[in-house]
Amino acid sequence: MSGERHDVILEARGLAKRFPVGWKLFGERQSVRAVDGVSLKVRRGETLAVVGESGCGKSTLARLLLRLIEPSEGEVFYGGRDIAALPKGEMRRLRKDLQFIFQDPFSSLNPRMSVGAIIGEPMRVHGLGDAAWCRAEVSRLLTRVGLRAEFADRYPHEFSGGQRQRIGIARALASGPKVLIGDEPVSALDVSIQAQVINLLEDLKQEYDLTLVLIAHDLAVIRHMSDRVAVMYLGEIVEQGETDAVYAAPRHPYTRALMQAIPIPSPRARKAAVQLAGDVPSPLAPPPGCRFHTRCPLADGRCSTVHPPLQEVEPGRHVACHHWQRMAAEGQAALIEPEASQAARHRLSLYRDRSERQQNSRPAT
Amino acid sequence: MTAPALLTGTDDGDLPARGSSRAWKKLKRNRSALFGFVLVAFFVAIAVLAPILPIADPAATSWSAIRKPPSELYWLGSDEIGRDLLSRMIWGARASLLAGVVSVLLAVAVGVPFGLLSGYFGGWTDQIISRITDALLATPFLILAIALAAFLGPSLTNAMIAIGLSATPIFIRLTRGQVLSVKTEDYVEGARAIGLSDIAIMWRYILPNVFAPVLVQATLTVATAIIAEASLSFLGLGQQPPDPSWGSMLNVAKNFMTQAPWMAWWPGAAIFLVVLGFNLLGDGLRDALDPRES
DSSP: OHHHHTOEEEEEEEEEEEEEESOOSSSOOEEEEEEEEEEEEEETTOEEEEEOOTTSSHHHHHHHHTTSSOOSEEEEEETTEEGGGSOHHHHHHHTTTEEEEOSOTTTSSOTTSOHHHHHHHHHHHTTOSOHHHHHHHHHHHHHHTTOOGGGGGSOGGGSOHHHHHHHHHHHHHHTOOSEEEEESTTTTSOHHHHHHHHHHHHHHHHHHTOEEEEEESOHHHHHHHOSEEEEEETTEEEEEEEHHHHHHSOSSHHHHHHHHTSOOSOGGGOOOOOOOOSOOOOTTSOOSSSTTTTTOTTOOGGGGTSOOOOEEEETTEEEOOTTHHHHHHHTTTSOOOOOOOHHHHHHHHHHHHHHHHHHHHSOOO | OHHHHHHHHHTTTTHHHHHHHHHHHHHHHOHHHHHHHHHHHHHHHHHHHGGGSSOOOTTOOOTTOTTOOSOSSSTTOBOTTOOBHHHHHHHHHHHHHHHHHHHHHHHHHHHHHHHHHHHHHOHHHHHHHHHHHHHHHHSOHHHHHHHHHHHHOSSHHHHHHHHHHHHHHHHHHHHHHHHHHHHTSHHHHHHHHTTOOHHHHIIIIIHHHHHHHHHHHHHHHHHHHHHHHHHHHHTTSSSOTTSOOHHHHHHHHGGGTTTOTHHHHHHHHHHHHHHHHHHHHHHHHHHHHOTTOO
């Protein structure tokens, strides 16, 4: 088990992407640091989730891992080779193994191509078989993702969002990939459809021995699907570890705030939540020191000057926070209670009285 | 460079065939497109059949038939030196259709690839192509055509080249703009993700999705090109007299608008109908080629 666990299939080292903005005649152009020094190991056969607020660089990271955009710095290793440095032709051949699922099923399929051509294209590009074989394979894949084989002759606009996403998944599977990276593969879908597509992905993962990297902001979905989770904030990974461990006891205040943002459908399970104030700072000028200190309830003087490195605090658990020990000691229970207002306390007491009276007046069962 | 070879080599079986027969069926169902097709086909047929039609010599003059209105002898009337307008119209169709269609084809053939390159690659490629386009667009269309035609020498062929090159920057600009918007679509990134080469992406993903506005622009430019050929003829740079073209006939006719209005009717009506035909056909083609239109 442990030997298999450490079989790394895809690895990022010090990955960074800066997008230049504006135009300056003299001096250096400003740039957005969408991803800044991310190191990440994806183990064979696991599902790794990358979570974070919008704008934290998770989609950029996904594209960097597949070299859909060129990194400004850093390396991506797949099969022992740095794919960021591969020549174009070799990279194209390698794409057989690394596939991508898009967020928006309405813009990710070429409207001018039939579904059969869309799904069959990766097979033809990589020369996997002759025309007849490709057609049979397209039918098989369509059926596998839960669509009818006859749909091959139709065009994308004839399908609903969920069906299109299934087509996108079938296309991603067509070249027989080993790693599948999904950029919020279900967030554009209806909630009822999300579950179906998630289940489909899980089944396919088993069936094809896939390694999944899922970018998401829906923490409930992540918990259900992933083995490990990496939390991103402003282009950096702030916490990384086994999903259950991270969910049970976050070691980074940002992770904790994210976890507390998950709605729990029970009033009894409610806990005092540390609400994050304000917005994510501009990635044009990230705050000095810890990037989270402007919004962090635990921040002190050191946080605004010294950048905390991502360090291994337990085996398999990485945190980038000066106060992780304090977080560990506090656990999740002891949170800073926000001061409830006078009116709120009054309302709460009225409500309690009323519920007690109701409880008492009800006949005992 | 294996990807495009594979693409053309193995092809996608019978799927595109079905797609194109579907497009043809859609075109036939579209009445206005069919009307446009008939109009264009009619004029093309006339142009092609001119040598074998039983009509008078278009260059033969007659001093007894100067500016005669339509009659039994001269069905469409005669011009200021007594030439038969019917046979001049028929022979003129050759020059005008050629000038219109060939020059636009040239403009599309040159403009669209440059627009694709410019929009797709961006950076320096885009800078260079776009600046040249700007410079060409800054010169009025006709002035540019006249300058080019004068440089190339007077003949119908050179006039077509001159008109085509003058119309090219519009197509570069149009294509580039369309490419810029299509390029950001996820499916283009998806094409890269499956390992397609840049050439295959441009050919299979970008071009089909930018073609509709180019097609419409092309049908409109046919009209401009026919008129431009007329202007060049007028200056002695296009069709050489006494060979007729609709544009040059119209140019002469405008001097006799009050005495012989029919001289202007026929070429005017013919240009109008050809342009209408191309427009309707172009619109129909655009819809037929778009799988989203049922």
